Amino acid sequence: MRASQTVTEQSCLLSIVLPLFNEEAVLPMLHRRLLASVAHVPGGVEIVYVDDGSSDGSPELLKQLHASCAMVSVLRFSRNFGKEQAITAGLQFASGAAVIVMDSDLQHPPEMIPAMLQAWRDGADVVNMRRRSRADETWLKRQAARSFYRAINRLSDMPIPEDVGDFRLFSRRAVDALNQLHERNRFMKGLFAWIGYRQVTLDFDCGERAAGHSKWRFRQLWHFAIEGITAFSVAPLKVATKVGLACALLSIALGLSFFVRALAFGDPVPGFPTVIVVVLMLGGLQMLAIGVLGEYIARLSLESKRRPLFLIESYEPATAYATRFQQVRRVDVD
Ligand code: UDP
Numbered sequence: 001m002r003a004s005q006t007v008t009e010q011s012c013l014l015s016i017v018l019p020l021f022n023e024e025a026v027l028p029m030l031h032r033r034l035l036a037s038v039a040h041v042p043g044g045v046e047i048v049y050v051d052d053g054s055s056d057g058s059p060e061l062l063k064q065l066h067a068s069c070a071m072v073s074v075l076r077f078s079r080n081f082g083k084e085q086a087i088t089a090g091l092q093f094a095s096g097a098a099v100i101v102m103d104s105d106l107q108h109p110p111e112m113i114p115a116m117l118q119a120w121r122d123g124a125d126v127v128n129m130r131r132r133s134r135a136d137e138t139w140l141k142r143q144a145a146r147s148f149y150r151a152i153n154r155l156s157d158m159p160i161p162e163d164v165g166d167f168r169l170f171s172r173r174a175v176d177a178l179n180q181l182h183e184r185n186r187f188m189k190g191l192f193a194w195i196g197y198r199q200v201t202l203d204f205d206c207g208e209r210a211a212g213h214s215k216w217r218f219r220q221l222w223h224f225a226i227e228g229i230t231a232f233s234v235a236p237l238k239v240a241t242k243v244g245l246a247c248a249l250l251s252i253a254l255g256l257s258f259f260v261r262a263l264a265f266g267d268p269v270p271g272f273p274t275v276i277v278v279v280l281m282l283g284g285l286q287m288l289a290i291g292v293l294g295e296y297i298a299r300l301s302l303e304s305k306r307r308p309l310f311l312i313e314s315y316e317p318a319t320a321y322a323t324r325f326q327q328v329r330r331v332d333v334d
């Protein structure tokens, strides 16, 4: 029997997965607010902190939280693998019938948890949390985000909702579906949309980061956009074919027109500037097409190595459910 099926039958009701990287400044406040928000959730709660190779005081704080709070599971990576990997690991280790993923910097308010659970009880498999305003971000970041959503939604067949990040709730079957996706290129918004099922969207006010600073840089956003587009669309590859065809047709038409003009009117064939413009344009287009090919081939090459997505240094299951988890392991080994 598969572990996930066994877990569903006897596990806690709700798991909360929190990827974190160097968040010592927020962690105590985060945990307090989480506990206050889940105080009235019936059936048990597991809080899965995924330490993505933090180098500050976070591991020590997590150790203390694990010792003092029976609901806390701590998963620690062998190094920093990135937020997407941390979410992937958290989803694999979470045992709840419903699993919530949220950032650890309190930009995703834990106070929304009861509303998300209600939507799940009403039948949703995925509860997407959409931020009401991006007013706190710079004009440039807002425009970049808007252009990105416009581009990806035009290029991919599957709609990716705008302004919905990693703050979501998943039912057990949605988590099991996500756990089957082993690709290395983990564009989470795309994977979350790809699974389908009944999705509902709730709005929330995205707060300021409670402490510390964002780990995102503008350059990473560019990589993020390329990841998203290459993961969910092959349209850029087809563009090269279409542009190539158009150029070929154009050159035939141009050649014919030169020929006719030379024969009928005795025009001299225009020389140097035309040639330079055409050569540069075609050269540029070819380099662009090769670049696009390169983006896809690079990903194929990484994917073909089939390395694990992350390596785990330690896993401390929540003591409240440790015996259940051990039973699950035994079933799994049998
Ligand atoms: N994070 C992570 N690994 C990383 C970078 C970030 O687990 O390599 C976590 C971080 O601790 C936070 C969440 O991902 O809980 C969002 O990160 P951040 O606030 O830096 O991003 P932003 O909110 O600016 O998009």
Ligand code: MG
Pocket (backbone or CB within 6 Å): 103, 105, 107, 209, 214
């Ligand atoms: Mg943040």
